[in-house]
Amino acid sequence: MFAPYRYLIMNTNLLLKNIAKHIDLTTEEQELFISMITVQSCKSRTILLHATEICKHSYFVNSGILRSFTINDNIVEHVLNFACEGYWIGDMYSLLSQKPGNLFIEVIEEAELLLLSKENQEILYEKIPKFERFFRILTENSLVANQERLLDNLSLSAEERFEKFCSKHPQLVNKVPQKQIASYIGVTPEFFSKMKSKMLHR
Amino acid sequence: MFAPYRYLIMNTNLLLKNIAKHIDLTTEEQELFISMITVQSCKSRTILLHATEICKHSYFVNSGILRSFTINDNIVEHVLNFACEGYWIGDMYSLLSQKPGNLFIEVIEEAELLLLSKENQEILYEKIPKFERFFRILTENSLVANQERLLDNLSLSAEERFEKFCSKHPQLVNKVPQKQIASYIGVTPEFFSKMKSKMLHR
């Protein structure tokens, strides 16, 4: 009588709007695509992927904030990426190779996610080749951002990297624990704290 | 009577072999693709792209070695990438946006290059959509490599980064000026020299 719960609450507006920026889908194609997506609501601190696991999904963030990170020698965390509303996150290495990666994916702020499984992504490429283009463009943009961040890490001071982070990700600055921002820009939480107060007193 | 010089010497074996790893092309498709490619032979130290220019081509390396790099405050160079036989190089930001980037591309070792122009790449996507897939996969692999390098820069010591560079790029270690390797792994040439001799005396 009723569609399953997940169809009732699944909001694909944001995702479809994002897709429409790069490719045009017919109504049928949209429906096919949506049938391949599932929703998941997650509380803060949920670990969606362990470093030892094989990544099976790409996660699109409808709301909330996630991060991906590694852990060194079982102690130090290094944040690779944050993802907030409208962004995708995953462990691309593990997703592509279907081997265990070394990234964790964690929910920072209660989130609603749309999941696209590896298998469905492959099916999608076969059935609607336009998605090759869509994910090509998405990946190109990620690569450009990553290269810039890499060069920033090689050439800017910690202060400059933090300022850049603030202007690029204003939505995150006050929502993400500051030690994670420290990790993202590549300094220890102690140094970050010192640096921040130094910047304030100027 | 004779085909233009560049067709006589253009060797597309390596490129076609690389493409065949990811997509299947018919003979006609191969020919169309090849008709969109041009060759260029360059001496060492040729600058193929200035930071102020708009990048118009993707460069496939048939032989030789190239690098891409930025220059900070008109003084310090930072190497983003090396490319040797079988690899592509370009300024992806500039190529995609068709705005001036801030990368230089330089020939390190006399090279033979195959050039795919931005326009031809777009035509290729229209005429042979399989190329969407090919470049998607290529870009995905670059992104994975870049993410790993980013995390390495955040978590490893200079020595560890150098060791990783040696095992990942043995073809480059003895062909690329050592100050450029220093730049790639993110240290000064002076420190690199010191570090290297320290590693030897152990």
Place this chain on the structure above:
DNA sequence: AAAGCTACTTAACCTAGATTAAGAAATAAT
């Protein structure tokens, strides 16, 4: 509301890597 975590701050001290400078070795240019 007390107890227990986790996040943030501050401060003293430490070190990997930067800077400066000068000479030696290797390449390139004449």
Place this chain on the structure above:
DNA sequence: ATTATTTCTTAATCTAGGTTAAGTAGCTTT
């Protein structure tokens, strides 16, 4: 062959950022 440039080395000195440690503030959980 000689000269000029660029690359590499060595060494002294310096500093951005790390480490250790202890205290404080802010959350959760009960």
